[in-house]
Each structure stands twice: as C-alpha cells, then as structure tokens.
Amino acid sequence: MGKRTPLYDQHLALGAKIVDFGGWDMPLHYGSQVEEHHQVRRDCGVFDVSHMTVIDIGGPQAGDYLRRLLANDVARLGEAEALYSAMLNVQGGVLDDLIVYRTEGGYRLVVNAGTRDKDLAWMRQQAEGFDVLIAEQADLAMLAIQGPHARVKAAGLVPQGFSELILDLPPFTGKAEGAWFVARTGYSGEDGIEIILPAEEAADFFGELVGAGISPIGLGARDTLRLEAGLNLYGQDMDESVSPLSANMGWTIAWQPPGRDFIGRAAVERQLASAEKPxxxxxxxxxxxxxxxxxxxxxxxxxxxxxxxxxxxxxxxxxxxxxxxxxxxxxxxxxxxxxxxxxxxxxxxxxxxxxxxxxx
Missing domain, CATH: 2.40.30.110 (Aminomethyltransferase beta-barrel domains)
Structure with a gap:
C-alpha cells in the first residue's frame, strides 16, 4: 500500500483505477483516459495533485539562498510572481524541476513527489551558511483545475472575494487568500488554476467541484496533456544525469548577472563552450x-x-x-x-x- 492523498476515498467512490505513482496510490483514470483528455482540452477538469511537495522558504537570507540553489533567478520575481526553474547538481545535471512563488513572507516551492526526500536533503545541505528556514507543508493538499473554462467555473463555486482573485490572477502568479493559496501556472497546455489548501478542507471542496460538473481527471490524461504541451516529466525527460541544455530547459537558466554563482553554473558553462554540442x-x-x-x-x-x-x-x-x-x-x-x-x-x-x- 502506498501513500494516499486526502481524496483517496473519493477517487474510489468515483470508480477510479488506482495505480502506484512514485509511491503514491493515485487515480489513473475514472473510466476513459481519452475522454478525460478531451474534457480538459474542450472544457475543464480537476486533478488531485496533493502528492506534490510544497516547501516554504523564509528567513532573512531566503532570496540569497535560492539564488545559489536554483538556475533561474528569484531576484526577477515581483510580489506574487512565479517562475519555473531547474535545481542542478555540481555536475550540471537536473536534480529536479520546480515552480517557485514569491510570497508575502518569503518563497513557496512546489517540487515533484518522487524526488521529495532527495530534494529536501539537498536543500538542507545547501542551506549551510545561510540564515533560512526550510519548512515542508505536509498538511496541505493541492487541486489543479485546468481547461479553457476552468477559472470561470471554479470562480462560481467560491466566495465573492476569492472568486475575484481567481478571475483576475495573471498567468504565472500565485496569491494567498487566508489559508488557501491560488496559482495560475498549470501542466496541461490550457488555462487554469491550482489551489493549495488545508488537507482537511480538500475533500469537501473536491466534492463541490465534481458535484458542479467539473470532471475528475486522472494521471493518464495528465500525462498525454502535458506531452502534447511539450512539458517535461522528471525521471523521463530529464534527471540528474541530464543537462538542462539537453532537456529543452536552457531558457530557464538566468545567466545575468555574471557573478551569480548558482550550483551547476560552471559545468553548464563548460558545455556551452565545448566544440561538441550536447x-x-x-x-x-x-x-x-x-x-x-x-x-x-x-x-x-x-x-x-x-x-x-x-x-x-x-x-x-x-x-x-x-x-x-x-x-x-x-x-x-x-x-x-x-x-x-x-x-x-x-x-x-x-x-x-x-x-x-x-x-x-
């Protein structure tokens, strides 16, 4: 038996086919993977992505720490903005890919489920010498509502102030509203939002979404949707043996300013300078x-x-x-x-x- 999200019982009640995914018991589909795929492309659907790892980074040197840890540069972020980045090892391989949000109190990272233990160990190791606080938020769940009608439909199911936030949120941003956090990044090639919320509130909200006609979508359609969008899957399209230059991730590296010595920079610079193209x-x-x-x-x-x-x-x-x-x-x-x-x-x-x- 694997780990289970707070929505596991709902998945079973909805007839999901459960499979192991990185040590988690997750829904592959609820009957037809192809129909779920079309549902997101044409309308919208809701994914349980509570297996993802949410990590908050705070402290007076949080920004300096992340500028060292990540290949992209968090100094580019304004309040509530987000960016996509690789976390590299010294050899320039991709330890993980992640989203980082600038929050009122620091930064919020969302990293892959299968790399949780490795990521946290690496992050804590690299924190030596920095005055930072690394806090995994294991008591949170996450729902991704994706599709061309996702934001309008989701906004109709929440209080007015929260509804306005969902409708007005620009792409690649994330904002807190009380204990809930709403982001607009996505992994489907469609518009939509992600809602990070207390785990004990997730089942009721998921039930409201499904009850309002927003179809539950499994991992099978999530994979074909992200593949059509050309989005990488860690462990398949890249890993710690692969350079970001060989994973269509060169655009995520912030080379300026030249003095920012992020982990893996020297190795990737040598690859760029080599006569043999990767x-x-x-x-x-x-x-x-x-x-x-x-x-x-x-x-x-x-x-x-x-x-x-x-x-x-x-x-x-x-x-x-x-x-x-x-x-x-x-x-x-x-x-x-x-x-x-x-x-x-x-x-x-x-x-x-x-x-x-x-x-x-």
Missing part, C-alpha cells in the same frame, strides 16, 4: 500507424542515434507523438525502431498543442 530534446510525430514509446531508438542518418524519452498516442492530433533526445545536428526527419521495424518520423519543435490549437 544532444537536444525535440518533438516527433509519427505519420503512420503505430505508437511511440519511451526508450525506443531514434536513428538520425549521418549523425547517430537518439532515444525517445516520453511517447504516447495524442488524442488531439489523432497521431502518435513523442519527446526524444537526439544528436544536436538533427534536422526535419528521423526514424524510430518499433518492434524491429523502422518508421519515418517528422522532427518538430517540442510543443504540439497549446490552448487547444495544434501547432505541428
């Missing part, structure tokens, strides 16, 4: 019948082999798509080995769908 993460589209899966070999004529990191059937495109790490020189075409046969694939920018629009 592999890069691209999108693949299979035009023929078949399914692209993680770890399938990608052959690039004249430049060597790569590998699919994430792959699946795309319900929106009606085709199989993938993210793949391939030689830097890869152009517009490649081949993938599926069950001993080679199939041609189109190489594209790794964003297939955003806000309901097909981009490839």
């Amino acid at each position: 592999p890069r993460l691209v999108g693949l589209v299979l035009e023929e019948r078949g399914v692209l899966r993680a770890h399938q070999v990608v052959r690039v004529n004249g430049f060597g082999d790569g590998e699919i990191t994430s792959g699946s059937f795309s319900p929106t495109l009606g085709k199989s798509i993938a993210l793949a790490r391939v030689p830097a020189q890869t152009a517009e075409r490649a081949e993938v080995e599926i069950r001993g046969k080679w199939y041609p694939v189109r190489v594209v920018q790794p964003t297939f769908v955003r806000h309901g629009k097909v981009l490839v």
